[in-house]
Amino acid sequence: GQSLEQPSEVTAVEGAIVQINCTYQTSGFYGLSWYQQHDGGAPTFLSYNGLDGLEETGRFSSFLSRSDSYGYLLLQELQMKDSASYFCAVRDLDSSYKLIFGSGTRLLVRP
Amino acid sequence: DAGVIQSPRHEVTEMGQEVTLRCKPISGHDYLFWYRQTMMRGLELLIYFNNNVPIDDSGMPEDRFSAKMPNASFSTLKIQPSEPRDSAVYFCASSGAIPGLSRAYSYNEQFFGPGTRLTVL
Numbered sequence: 001g002q003s004l005e006q007p008s009e010v011t012a013v014e015g016a017i018v019q020i021n022c023t024y025q026t027s028g029f030y031g032l033s034w035y036q037q038h039d040g041g042a043p044t045f046l047s048y049n050g051l052d053g054l055e056e057t058g059r060f061s062s063f064l065s066r067s068d069s070y071g072y073l074l075l076q077e078l079q080m081k082d083s084a085s086y087f088c089a090v091r092d093l094d095s096s097y098k099l100i101f102g103s104g105t106r107l108l109v110r111p
Numbered sequence: 112d113a114g115v116i117q118s119p120r121h122e123v124t125e126m127g128q129e130v131t132l133r134c135k136p137i138s139g140h141d142y143l144f145w146y147r148q149t150m151m152r153g154l155e156l157l158i159y160f161n162n163n164v165p166i167d168d169s170g171m172p173e174d175r176f177s178a179k180m181p182n183a184s185f186s187t188l189k190i191q192p193s194e195p196r197d198s199a200v201y202f203c204a205s206s207g208a209i210p211g212l213s214r215a216y217s218y219n220e221q222f223f224g225p226g227t228r229l230t231v232l
Binding site for chain 1: 154156166202221222224
């Protein structure tokens with residue numbers, strides 16, 4: 001089976017940098033994705049790492065290390081609007097179009 | 112495209128009543144997913160369809176839940192009879208090939224609807 005672990009909550013200051021980690025146990029997967037969800041909203045796709053290494057999209061970067069079963073989402077120049085929940089997810093090799101989501105990390109950005 | 116459309120946005124019903132949630136996926140998408148989200152259990156996949164055919168319903172909690180996809184532009188999730196523990200936000204999501212991107216990449220992005228907040232009293 002698949003399982004993903006994330007910290008439940010992270011707090012950071014506006015303008016700072018924060019890293020949200022995701023460790024996983026899986027027999028095989030296509031890659032690691034990240035989704036953002038604001039309170040009362042729907043999850044929205046942020047990034048995907050199919051290969052090891054760093055992917056950068058504006059203020060957000062995501063990293064994957066398959067050998068360490070580990071990935072992270074890095075948010076730079078934090079803004080108040082970044083306060084949200086962040087979910088890592090993997091695509092299951094056995095059922096390749098299904099996403100398995102982590103439990104989510106709630107990020108609170110303080111002024 | 113208007114994105115994934117769900118209705119109703121809010122539903123309040125009494126225990127024992129039948130509830131039907133509706134979803135219209137993004138045109139051209141060939142996968143449709145139904146999720147349930149609660150504080151206790153997080154985001155759970157209930158069932159998903161490929162080209163209108165149910166592929167995996169292992170997440171459906173029990174026989175009270177059923178889902179159909181009669182055509183490529185419409186799906187329903189039905190709960191009969193409803194119970195207070197079914198109270199949650201139900202999301203529909205769709206995915207499909209994205210022009211210019213590899214298939215491996217495309218299907219990592221699921222597009223979620225706004226959700227239906229269900230309260231069963």
